[in-house]
Amino acid sequence: MSNVLKIKKGVEQGVNELLKFLLESEKVKGIFTLRKMNENGAVSYSLITHPKELKNAVPLFPLMPVNAGKILSGFTLKKAINEPIAAVLRSCELRAFIELIKRTQGSLENFLLISSTCGGVYPLKSLTDGTFKEQVSQYWESAKNAEIASDIRPTCAACEYFIPQQADMTIAIVGKNDLQQECSIFLNTKKGEEFTIGAPGNIVSEEIDTKETTKLREKRQDQKKKLFDEFEKNGFGIKALVKTFAACLSCHGCSKACPICYCTLCDFDSKTHEYLPSSHEIELEQKGGIRIPPGTIFFHIGRMIHMAVSCVNCGMCSDVCPVNIPVSTIFSKVGDSLQKLFDYLPGKDIEEPVPSGTYKEEEFTEIGE
Amino acid sequence: MKQDFKPNIVGFLCNWCSYAGADLAGSSKLEIKPYLSVIRVMCSSRVNSNLVLNAFLWGADGVLIAGCHPGDCHYEKGNYYVRRRFALLKKILETLDLEPDRLQLSWISASEGKRYAEVVNKFAEDITRLGPSAFHTNPNI
Incomplete structure (x- = not known):
């Protein structure tokens, strides 16, 4: 009470x-x-x-x-x-x-x-x-x-x-x-x-x-559950991912609207991920064709790695997407599985460290053996 | 799958253990499949997830990260961090069904030359079975 x-x-x-x-x-x-x-x-x-x-x-x-x-x-x-x-x-x-x-x-x-x-x-x-x-x-x-x-x-x-x-x-x-x-x-x-x-x-x-x-x-x-089921109906895998993000303009609006993406200079906007003529050349040699702008899927998976564990499901990313990609559904889905993995609820406890910045000695002991 | 498929595997090896382990495997004249391109890193925790993704996008069919056994890290706790990071990336790949088996983390100490050969040969076999990765063959990515 x-x-x-x-x-x-x-x-x-x-x-x-x-x-x-x-x-x-x-x-x-x-x-x-x-x-x-x-x-x-x-x-x-x-x-x-x-x-x-x-x-x-x-x-x-x-x-x-x-x-x-x-x-x-x-x-x-x-x-x-x-x-x-x-x-x-x-x-x-x-x-x-x-x-x-x-x-x-x-x-x-x-x-x-x-x-x-x-x-x-x-x-x-x-x-x-x-x-x-x-x-x-x-x-x-x-x-x-x-x-x-x-x-x-x-x-x-x-x-x-x-x-x-x-x-x-x-x-x-x-x-x-x-x-x-x-x-x-x-x-x-x-x-x-x-x-x-x-x-x-x-x-x-x-x-x-x-x-x-x-x-x-x-x-x-x-x-x-319904939202996730519907999303899963399209199937997963690289093909489905390519389809989902097919319309992505690479505007990076989702990351700018995302409250968790706080970096002043996003890694994906930096020189680290600049596509040089030589990068295009390497890819062309392998694939015989490249998508322009390049690196869209990489950007989204990379962003998942950086912030999905702290995703609070506010939905800003989907809301600002100019081509109506259900960004927040995908991030919720991935965030959900990551948060379960680390038994972590973003924003619940200010004392609890962010999972990617800490570790326990006795965990995931099956990995690497 | 074509019979003559030779996988392209990127191996991030920790300078203090797995790299020395690879050296030992070589000087012991153990047979090692020649598909692994070794990148020496000062600690397995130097490998961030973007490096792994980059490797996949730019032609790797498999990525192996190898470091010291938990508790034996040259920098005391680096491998605990990479273990978490690996679990996170693997979970994302699993959730999106992006062939998580193409990514492996193994603990190999400097004295485990034999283990190094076994791990690399087994991983090379697995990747050969999986075939070329769609990450670097799909022109729509």
Whole structure:
């Protein structure tokens, strides 16, 4: 059981009220949250320091223009922030941030982390093709009933880690029947409780895991199985891989949008993997023909080696792919098998080292013999 | 598969054990199949996964990484790291069904000349059976 702050308002207004309280009472110096940019539904992450700017804040808006973990890492890469900031982000964004911190790409210090039980987000293209308004109308209804909202990112529909683990506060959305009347904010840590002293609303005691969240988790697990099965239908092997990545433009957008790919200069954009005339020559001699741009499959497998073990399944890669390759499904599939191999869940525990950077003496003893 | 197929195998050998093991195998006049192109590395953990992939894409039918037995690493723990890295790469190849058998990691110490010959001959046989790798023959890659 944990303490829950109940605000007698709809969930969106309730959260805004809490954010306003945090800023006005100067408990935090800034709020990092999604903000409406125009009337078409475009949103962007923003850092807000004046309460009047909060009127356009939409912390729970079901879109992910960029994985927030990446932005927070950028804020704290050189040194930790020195004044408290409240950050509202989704479970997978928080996990990505933690994975980045483990790779010394940021710091949690002075952050008040506010997350929510996540109903998923819509693909960014739904904004441009105009389907978003229609879709979003049924989003809250689905969240209330612990259903998978239709048309959300395929990876969101298959995500079972929608309850954040490391957040100081968790806004309950999934399976909350009274979303329009009441806003429940779980205070998971002492920090969360301290920051809400004097906040509007009253404190009760509740459990975050409910029948509804279990129901949604089961549905999402089923969906994940379905997603993988469908993918496996195409078969694996080099031929299938070539087919899947056939349309790849080599734009490397997936790696730029990926929160885990943090390298300033990607190995695959560097001189190490530059294709010289002599490289073309060698390949031509062997194959009698080469694909241009070259090295696309190599790039994707190479990226898997580098980051799939920390893949948080946020789905940004598929979302930004200009030729609709199901990048995130493939990375989820590979990530899943790697995470099982190392018994590792990305973003679960900040103390747990990244598998590729550590070892145990007594493991894989069958290898090499 | 053509009978006269001669596999192209890249062997990354650790300077401190497997390379010396290969030397011993040679000076002991053991018969070793001539398909292995040896690349001497200072430690098996020098071999990152991209080097392995590069080898496959640029003409290798098989890649052998050989290093000191666990606990005997010249740099104390290098081979523990490569073991993890190998397990990771192998798992990716397995998941995507990319012929994981073409990749092998073996512990061969400086005194195991005989083991070196056995490992190389066995691996060469396996790769000959598998035939040319699609990684460097498929023009769509």
